[in-house]
Amino acid sequence: MVRLDRVSVSLGGRHVVEDVSADLSGGVIGLIGPNGAGKSTLVRAVAGLIPSDGAILIEGTPVAALPPRERARRIAYLPQGQSVHWPLTVERLVALGRLPHLAPFARPGAGDAAAIERALTRTELLDLRDRPIDELSGGERARALLARALAVEAPLLLADEPLAALDPAHQIEVMALLRAEAARGATVIAVLHDLTIAARWCDRLLLIDQGRLVADGAPRVVLTADRIGSVYGVSAFVGEAEGQPLIVPLAHH
Template identity: 60%
Template sequence: MVMLAMRDLGVRLGPRDVVRGIDAALEAGRLVGILGPNGAGKSTLVRALLGLIPATGEVLLEGRPLAGFARAEIARRISYLPQGQVLHWPLTVERLVALGRLPHLAPFSRIGAADRAAISRAMALAEIEPLADRTATELSGGERARVLLARALAVEAPVLVADEPLASLDPAHQIQGMEILRDQADAGRLVVAVLHDLSLAARFCDRLLVLRDGRLVADGAPRDVMTPALLADVYGVSGYFGGGEEGVVVPLARLPLTADPNRL
């Protein structure tokens, strides 16, 4: 089932077309990685996909134009983890994760048993139960990243969109984060994640969308997309490819602008 679809999606910020003519249909039960160098338009694409910024073209959610949904409906159907969030209020971790249940609550209503169960599930998935009573503003960057992922998981929406969810995480927690996203997709959700780690993207994702200068330049299974030519053309680097099914991709060196894209 197609959960999200983009038709000729574009975003213009000031004089510049940041995202141009993106077409893609994203299906439930898939983990889709969005890749590309800095400034490629990844985060802008995600925000346009969620209807958070003006865009041209069309986004469809469950076959219906996103513009026809109320924001509360979108919040129940799509859980969003933005990048680089700053915490301003000294909430406990458990209360912060509980904010993920707000889309399901009527005005002035209290959290119920189903909400508490969802909060517990999210905290267990992110392995942050020991942090439950800590003040969120006092956490390390990595701890905060895991707590904010738990808040997004607590929504239990059919679509999860995460913008750089691995930022600030150590290697073990990066792998854990990808395992969580993989499990969410395997449970039937559509998971869309902006990623920079090429090996983790190749290993865990079903599909990769690669952007360069706001355009979609590659779309497909990791083994088809992640090639020496793509690394050279999109990132300007050579790389080591190995690991068989594990999909190890290690950038090795910057290439001169005139480099042969097929050179390893």
């Protein structure tokens, strides 16, 4: 569904992403790597928000060639951070996810209302639907922004650090939601920092280091102790707990 062919991005005269190629279709795909590796920049390029060299194709169409409304219907984007600059209620915020599906000046219909209700239900925000977004905790605000992205019901969901500000229970719930989106048929690309979570919940990992793709494959193939050491500069325990992958950084080299 998403083809990256030698994608490169330069920002401020500096090469941030260099020659990344991959075919991404279905499942939960984790983008991992050290801070400043280029993960968020690559996601923004896939979303069509910044210019890039090479080719980014969404279902065979260059992302830059998609009209903005069509691109917004095909790609749901959850950016990094939880800034909201208007005191919207949670429900009004989530409803913004339906704008790409509406004609200019049209009111949301029954299908839009159902999509909003599904997003609120899945993110456990029904009891907060009438609360102003600026009165929520950081974790609640993060779930509301995820609900807005889910309300789009796009075939491609890009989530940049969706677990920031979330406690462990809600981190698990968000990853379960992303897996449910993939089960619905969407391709989910998420920038993640917790390697155990990435190994447990992702079907595939792309490891980025200094702007380059250094590993691509199943979590158990990508996340070896040697590779973690060479990329992150730490020694790590790589094993299992209750049948689930467990990765614990131990010491900085």
